[in-house]
Amino acid sequence: MNGIDVSEHQGDFDFTPYKDGFVIIRGGYGIRNADKWAERNIAKCDALGILWGIYWYSYALNVQTAKVEAERCLRFLNGRKPRLGVWFDMEDADGYKAYNGFPSNETITAMCKAFCAAMEAAGNKTGVYANLDWFENRIGDTGYDKWIAAWGWNDGEHYPDLSGKCVFHQYRGEPVSSARGLRRTHRLLREEWSFLSRKRG
Numbered sequence: 001m002n003g004i005d006v007s008e009h010q011g012d013f014d015f016t017p018y019k020d021g022f023v024i025i026r027g028g029y030g031i032r033n034a035d036k037w038a039e040r041n042i043a044k045c046d047a048l049g050i051l052w053g054i055y056w057y058s059y060a061l062n063v064q065t066a067k068v069e070a071e072r073c074l075r076f077l078n079g080r081k082p083r084l085g086v087w088f089d090m091e092d093a094d095g096y097k098a099y100n101g102f103p104s105n106e107t108i109t110a111m112c113k114a115f116c117a118a119m120e121a122a123g124n125k126t127g128v129y130a131n132l133d134w135f136e137n138r139i140g141d142t143g144y145d146k147w148i149a150a151w152g153w154n155d156g157e158h159y160p161d162l163s164g165k166c167v168f169h170q171y172r173g174e175p176v177s178s179a180r181g182l183r184r185t186h187r188l189l190r191e192e193w194s195f196l197s198r199k200r201g
Helices: 038-048 063-077 096-100 105-121 132-137
Strands: 002-006 022-029 051-057 086-089 126-131 145-149 168-175 182-188
Touching (some): 038 051, 086 105
Parallel strands (some): 126 145
Antiparallel strands (some): 168 182
């Protein structure tokens, strides 16, 4: 099963072509901000019967802030339990972490654990999103599922095989338009994860 992720940067997005796939929606970012299109994107997916999850982009530099981000995310969810889970987006796309003092690998790993633990305690399936380099060089073992970005040649054909290593593989980024950023394409590699409660033993 293939799908995409979306945020307010894609604007009024037409999900009809993806009604047989899935969508991961940005719920928000940081400690205060819900994505401006998140509720509308969720409503559109529900109307079309599309499986969806959310991700929360982190600006945390320490564990305490990651916990506050988790609280904000749970307020946004307001009791909803996305079928495709709640994902902690751990990257530095805009250079905020680098500019403000990059956390150590130990702190980054602890932040991921703290956010995911809060989601799990609230009854959500959860995991961490990052690119392959971050998982190999910055994020240690969190004990939670992975959503890995690894585009390879970014042609939809030549990319690493991550079977058995993650739930979702983001394998391509395609321009939507000059003003609306990228449409990033994903494969769901563990389809049973969509439907079965995850158990820890």
